[in-house]
Structures are given as C-alpha cells and as structure tokens.
Amino acid sequence: MRITYAWLLAAIMSPAILASCGGKEDVKQQNPAAMAVPVTAYPVKKQAVTGTDTYPGNIVSLQEVELRPQVSGYITNIFVQDGQRVTKGQKLYEIDRTRYQAAYQQAKANLQSAQANLERNQKDLQRYETLEAREAIAKQQVDYARTNVQTAQAQVAAARAQVSSAANELSYAIITAPFDGVIGISNVRVGAQVSPGQPLLNTIYSMAPIAADFVINEQEVPRFANYMSNPKAQPDSLFTIALNNGQVYPHVGKLITVDRSIGRQSGTTTVRVEFPNPERQLIPGMTVDVRVLNQDIGQQVVIPYKAVTEQLGEYFVYVIQGDSVHQQNVQLGTRFNGNVVVREGLAADQNIVLEGIQKLREGAKVQVGDAAAQQQAPAKR
Structure with a gap:
C-alpha cells in the first residue's frame, strides 16, 4: 500500500516540477532584455546644402500716407482714378475754393x-x-x-x-500727392461734404522699393544685429521671398532695420527687409515666406528626420556600435524634404538606426537588417 501511494504522489508532482522548470527556461528565452531588436541602419554622410530659415512675413510700403481734408467744404473735383500711379505734387482732390x-x-x-x-x-x-x-x-x-x-x-x-x-x-483746398506712388480706392465722390480730418479720402503708398516685415525671437537678435553692423559680410542672396503660389520672387532683399525693442509679453521684435519691386509684383498687405540663409551652407551632415527622437526638448539618434546602440545627443539645423542637417553630435561614416527606434533604449542589442529604406532625398532647397 505504501509503495502504491508513493508512486501515485510522484506521478502527480513530476509534471508540475517539469512545467515549473520549463517555464523558467521559456521566460529566460522570452526576456526582451536578452533579445536583439531588428533595426534598419542608415549610413551617415555629407551632402551639399543651402540651408535657410523661413519666417512668415507681410509686405509693407516704405511710405504710406492717409489723405484727409484740412479744410471744410464740398468735393468739387477728383483728378485721378482708383489705383492710379501718381507723381509727387500731382493734383488728387479739390475742395470748393x-x-x-x-x-x-x-x-x-x-x-x-x-x-x-x-x-x-x-x-x-x-x-x-x-x-x-x-x-x-x-x-x-x-x-x-x-x-x-x-x-x-x-x-x-x-x-x-x-x-x-x-x-x-x-x-x-487742393490735395496733392506727397510722393510718387499708387493711390487706393477713393472713399468719397464729387459732391461729398468734408471737414478737417474727416473723412478719410484715400491712401497713397509707395511701391518701389517695398519691404517685408517678419518677427524674430530675442535669441536671434544678435544674429540680425550682426548683419546690420557688417553689411559687407552678408552672403549673396541672404534674404529671399517665396510667394503664396510657391514661386520664388526673382529679386533679393537687404536688411534695413531691426525694431528698437523686444516685446515684454511676446519676447519678439520685428525685422524689416527692403526688396526691389520694378514689376509691382509685391503689393502691400501680401503674406509671404521670408527665407534667410543660415549657417548650414556647403557640405553638411544630413540624416532622415525620422531617425531623430525628442526627449524633453532635446534631440537624439541611436548610433550603432557593433551589436548594440548608443543614444547620442545631436544639435539639429535646417529641415528640408524629410531630411535634417545635424550641426553637432554626428560624423560622416557613422551608422544610425533608421527603422525600429520605438523598441530601443541605451545599450540595447540590435540585429541590423538591409538598409532598403534608406532615403536619398536631394539636399538643396
């Protein structure tokens, strides 16, 4: 009887012991820390780059004057058509004299x-x-x-x-043009009664040259102040304009002023760049993109932007070192066509992880696959 009971007990416990041992082996084999993460590598290389920073801008006249009456009476003559080009001293309106x-x-x-x-x-x-x-x-x-x-x-x-x-x-009683320019749409007609200051008759604004205003933050002020103090050191085509239809404006601009103060609430200031406007293609009030050349000019380290991760405002890439990865902090520059310039942190001929980043951590083991997804986007804008 005792032999029978001992045999029965051994039969019951053996599967449990074997299952327990097998489970430990399975957990060990399935431990993510011990597994290599499949990734796709990207070989870092240099490319020819013309880097620009883009700012939303507004076209403004360098001269703009509201025309208002200085005496009272009835409008007896309007000497110009709406939108007409006028010259300095040309008659515009006449009030009963x-x-x-x-x-x-x-x-x-x-x-x-x-x-x-x-x-x-x-x-x-x-x-x-x-x-x-x-x-x-x-x-x-x-x-x-x-x-x-x-x-x-x-x-x-x-x-x-x-x-x-x-x-x-x-x-x-005769209102004349204070400078060469273009007059807008008249707000009064012949016979209208006016008095000193009221109403606004029209607006006249200069067209050539013209300017583009855009806003920069206070960290960028030293850069533009340097442009102001060293105009001869400015590279060619430092300032260009992209129109809303995607076309690049054919003339380049020159920096004429940086506003005198920083906004207390916004921490920004306004920059004004002057552009030639011989074809009157730029009109006051237009919105454009002002492009400013930055330091990313010539041969630069360029990588796909999707290889970059952001943590607490800092940017990182995973550099492949043998069969593991190192999380490397990088300083980024110009972004274009899905790529980004790396100003600091990487050198040409290093390999970084392009695909599989989500599963990585510092020192993780990796299994590098084919680089079929490597991008070859053009570097010039």
Missing part, C-alpha cells in the same frame, strides 16, 4: 491798406522830426507820431500773417 479764394483776396486788400497807413504815418513822422530839429513842434506830438508808426507796422505784420493763413487754406 470759392470762400477760401475770397478770404485770400480780402486778406491781400487788408495788407495793402495797412501798408498805405504805415507809409502815411512814416511821412508824418519825418515831417515832425524835421520840425522838432527846428524846435517848431511840441515833443509830445513827435512821440505820438512815432507811436503811430509802430502801431502801423504791427498792423502790417498782422495783415501779412492773415494773408499767409488765407493762402494756406486756399492751398489746402
């Missing part, structure tokens, strides 16, 4: 009267001074004559000021 012409003529007449009065008083004074020399007239009367001359002189000065004021008002 009748009363201003009359006021000017009245002021001139008052001036002539004051001048005649002055001449009469001056002659009287001369006669009185002659009599005074002979002691043939009271000194008080001579003093009165001198006072009359002074009063007449003041009246002449006042009359001249009135003539100047009336002439200005008469000239304000």
Whole structure:
C-alpha cells in the first residue's frame, strides 16, 4: 500500500516540477532584455546644402500716407482714378475754393491798406522830426507820431500773417500727392461734404522699393544685429521671398532695420527687409515666406528626420556600435524634404538606426537588417 501511494504522489508532482522548470527556461528565452531588436541602419554622410530659415512675413510700403481734408467744404473735383500711379505734387482732390479764394483776396486788400497807413504815418513822422530839429513842434506830438508808426507796422505784420493763413487754406483746398506712388480706392465722390480730418479720402503708398516685415525671437537678435553692423559680410542672396503660389520672387532683399525693442509679453521684435519691386509684383498687405540663409551652407551632415527622437526638448539618434546602440545627443539645423542637417553630435561614416527606434533604449542589442529604406532625398532647397 505504501509503495502504491508513493508512486501515485510522484506521478502527480513530476509534471508540475517539469512545467515549473520549463517555464523558467521559456521566460529566460522570452526576456526582451536578452533579445536583439531588428533595426534598419542608415549610413551617415555629407551632402551639399543651402540651408535657410523661413519666417512668415507681410509686405509693407516704405511710405504710406492717409489723405484727409484740412479744410471744410464740398468735393468739387477728383483728378485721378482708383489705383492710379501718381507723381509727387500731382493734383488728387479739390475742395470748393470759392470762400477760401475770397478770404485770400480780402486778406491781400487788408495788407495793402495797412501798408498805405504805415507809409502815411512814416511821412508824418519825418515831417515832425524835421520840425522838432527846428524846435517848431511840441515833443509830445513827435512821440505820438512815432507811436503811430509802430502801431502801423504791427498792423502790417498782422495783415501779412492773415494773408499767409488765407493762402494756406486756399492751398489746402487742393490735395496733392506727397510722393510718387499708387493711390487706393477713393472713399468719397464729387459732391461729398468734408471737414478737417474727416473723412478719410484715400491712401497713397509707395511701391518701389517695398519691404517685408517678419518677427524674430530675442535669441536671434544678435544674429540680425550682426548683419546690420557688417553689411559687407552678408552672403549673396541672404534674404529671399517665396510667394503664396510657391514661386520664388526673382529679386533679393537687404536688411534695413531691426525694431528698437523686444516685446515684454511676446519676447519678439520685428525685422524689416527692403526688396526691389520694378514689376509691382509685391503689393502691400501680401503674406509671404521670408527665407534667410543660415549657417548650414556647403557640405553638411544630413540624416532622415525620422531617425531623430525628442526627449524633453532635446534631440537624439541611436548610433550603432557593433551589436548594440548608443543614444547620442545631436544639435539639429535646417529641415528640408524629410531630411535634417545635424550641426553637432554626428560624423560622416557613422551608422544610425533608421527603422525600429520605438523598441530601443541605451545599450540595447540590435540585429541590423538591409538598409532598403534608406532615403536619398536631394539636399538643396
């Protein structure tokens, strides 16, 4: 009986012991830490690059003036068509000049009267001074004559000021172009009543040259300040424009100013670049992409951007070292066509992981497969 029970107990426990041993072997074989991760490698190489930084920009006029009336009255003439090119001094609008012409003529007449009065008083004074020399007239009367001359002189000065004021008002009735440019769409028509400052008649703006404004953050200010202080050191085609239809504007620009201060809330400032505009292709208000050459020019280390991982604002790639990988920090530059320039952290002829990154960690074992997915995108923009 005892032998029978011992045999039965051994029969029950043996499978459990074997299963336990086999399970440990299976866990050991299935431990991810002991398994090589299949990856695809990418051989790092240098390519010819023309790197640019792109900023959203707005086209603005270097000169822009709102045309507003300085005197009141009715619009009697509009001398230009909407959107017409105008030259400096060209007549644009006329306000009814009748009363201003009359006021000017009245002021001139008052001036002539004051001048005649002055001449009469001056002659009287001369006669009185002659009599005074002979002691043939009271000194008080001579003093009165001198006072009359002074009063007449003041009246002449006042009359001249009135003539100047009336002439200005008469000239304000004709509104002329302050510079060469293009006039916009008129906000008034003939017969409209206007008063000083109201309403806005039109806007005139210059077209050539023209400018593009874009915003930079305060970390970039030293770079653009250096461009300002060393204009001769700027490379050719430093500033270019890409239009909304994808075309590249045929003329290059030059930096003319960086705004005087940094916004307290935004931490940014505005840069203005001047461009030729002979064909009037650029119009104020247009949105464009301003491209600025950066340091990524010439032969640069270039890798596919999908080989890069980001952690807490830093960028890394996995460098293959034998049968394992090392997580390498890199400094990135210009991105283009799915690729990115690596400014620091990698050298040509190193191999990095292109596919299979999600399963990797520092020091992980890897099994490198064929590099069929390697990218050969062009490096120039």
